[in-house]
Amino acid sequence: MAQQQESKAGPARAEEFVDDTTDAAAREEAHTGRGTARPLTVVGNPVLHRECREVTEFDDALATLIDDMFASQRAAEGVGLAANQIGVDLKVFVYDCADDEGVRHVGVVCNPVLDQLPAEERVLDDGSEGCLSVPGAYHPLARPDYAVVRGQDAQGKPIVVQGTGYFARCLQHETDHLYGYLYTDRLSKRERKDVFQQMAENTPRYETVPNDQP
Numbered sequence: 001m002a003q004q005q006e007s008k009a010g011p012a013r014a015e016e017f018v019d020d021t022t023d024a025a026a027r028e029e030a031h032t033g034r035g036t037a038r039p040l041t042v043v044g045n046p047v048l049h050r051e052c053r054e055v056t057e058f059d060d061a062l063a064t065l066i067d068d069m070f071a072s073q074r075a076a077e078g079v080g081l082a083a084n085q086i087g088v089d090l091k092v093f094v095y096d097c098a099d100d101e102g103v104r105h106v107g108v109v110c111n112p113v114l115d116q117l118p119a120e121e122r123v124l125d126d127g128s129e130g131c132l133s134v135p136g137a138y139h140p141l142a143r144p145d146y147a148v149v150r151g152q153d154a155q156g157k158p159i160v161v162q163g164t165g166y167f168a169r170c171l172q173h174e175t176d177h178l179y180g181y182l183y184t185d186r187l188s189k190r191e192r193k194d195v196f197q198q199m200a201e202n203t204p205r206y207e208t209v210p211n212d213q214p
């Protein structure tokens with residue numbers, strides 16, 4: 001996900017959430033140091049528009065992929081990145097994103113599933129959203145300001161990640177990616193047109209994978 005251009009708190013729950021704030025800077029630095037930045041796929045590339053495969057092997061290849069994803073995220077100055085954004089058909093996303101209190105969260109989720117919040121707990125935040133696979137464009141999109149994602153860490157251990165503010169938006173955005181949806185799919189036709197216009201008028205600050213088809 002692209003950097004923020006806004007943000008509130010959600011309900012706290014008595015549940016065991018993963019600690020993704022301790023040593024956040026050092027952990028991001030370590031991943032990035034081992035990884036290699038790869039060019040990013042953009043809207044229209046088929047890998048972004050279908051559901052990715054489940055991660056079943058929690059091995060060295062996965063660890064390398066995660067390092068490369070952190071390096072790619074850093075190179076593109078993003079706050080979240082899904083594997084299909086570097087052309088890899090696997091349900092993995094990484095993040096380096098601040099919550100509604102400005103606390104930095106760094107982590108990885110494999111096979112994420114988003115909790116559906118009860119309607120009475122949903123507070124919508126209509127902040128602006130952007131995506132590294134839709135370079136140079138932003139559009140407001142209403143999403144719940146609190147999110148919980150269940151999945152696994154790089155070793156396959158079950159984890160639960162909780163997010164507020166822009167980080168909640170990030171968790172929803174990245175999970176969407178792995179099911180084949182971009183944020184533009186949640187916009188109206190007219191809004192989408194505006195986003196693609198913005199994209200056409202801007203040159204990405206990072207390397208992208210050209211789309212073959214017309």
Ligand SMILES: [Zn+2]
Pocket residue numbers: 001002130131132133173177
């Ligand atoms: Zn995105």
